[in-house]
Amino acid sequence: MTYTLILLRHGQSEWNEKNLFTGWYDVSLTEKGRAEATRGGQLLTEAGLVPAVLHTSLLKRAIITANLALESADLSWIPVKRNWRLNERHYGALQGKDKAATLAEYGEEQFMEWRRSYDTPPPALNDDSEFSQINDPRYADLGDAAPRTECLKDVLDRMLPYWENEIKPDLVASKTVLVTAHGNSLRALVKHLDGISDEDIASLNIPTGIPLVYELNEDFTPVTRGGQYLDADAAADAIKAVANQGR
Numbered sequence: 001m002t003y004t005l006i007l008l009r010h011g012q013s014e015w016n017e018k019n020l021f022t023g024w025y026d027v028s029l030t031e032k033g034r035a036e037a038t039r040g041g042q043l044l045t046e047a048g049l050v051p052a053v054l055h056t057s058l059l060k061r062a063i064i065t066a067n068l069a070l071e072s073a074d075l076s077w078i079p080v081k082r083n084w085r086l087n088e089r090h091y092g093a094l095q096g097k098d099k100a101a102t103l104a105e106y107g108e109e110q111f112m113e114w115r116r117s118y119d120t121p122p123p124a125l126n127d128d129s130e131f132s133q134i135n136d137p138r139y140a141d142l143g144d145a146a147p148r149t150e151c152l153k154d155v156l157d158r159m160l161p162y163w164e165n166e167i168k169p170d171l172v173a174s175k176t177v178l179v180t181a182h183g184n185s186l187r188a189l190v191k192h193l194d195g196i197s198d199e200d201i202a203s204l205n206i207p208t209g210i211p212l213v214y215e216l217n218e219d220f221t222p223v224t225r226g227g228q229y230l231d232a233d234a235a236a237d238a239i240k241a242v243a244n245q246g247r
């Protein structure tokens, strides 16, 4: 007996297109991103996958992606749980900044440390920044614990309780679960599932809009390490594009 976990990064967002650090800033999808999401749902149908429950972040690029994918799979009705713990990494003072300009200003080493190191967060974002979420009512319950920046380790630490307490029980109960989230929150989950080292996770990138399917054993270890993208050729190209952002 295995469980089926489907991970879906949101389709191209307006700030992916503009090459801006996004984090918790709530931007919508581009037309291309909407088409990717719809195609993601078609890929689920073609693979015969029928998720019984959806988990999303609180950010509309993930929510709209899930809605479009489920609509094209004729599964708009399935139950949904949303939680900030699946949000993108909070990108601190980089939120709203151009990736190419940041690379040019700070150089390759600093740029990659902020983007992909496991435990070095970017500088914190000021609460009075136009890119801050500190007064956003959807995070009111977090109070002082609301992040002003996060590294991948911080994301893993806040995502894991949700994995343990919400997603795992749904896998046990319903066998097939869809998680629609973000580049870095999904990198954190994949690191955990595949047991990827703090060093090696730096080179792992997740493409937009292509379902990544994990068959999990009863102890939640992957049957196949790395899972399987439903469109492997498209995923390979898109992974390179994410890795090269800013260049």
Ligand SMILES: O=C(O)[C@@H](CO)OP(=O)(O)O
Pocket: 016, 020, 021, 022, 023, 024, 088, 089, 091, 115, 183, 184, 242, 245
């Ligand atoms: O800007 C962001 O929030 C993320 C995802 O788009 O970017 P990166 O891939 O550089 O971590």
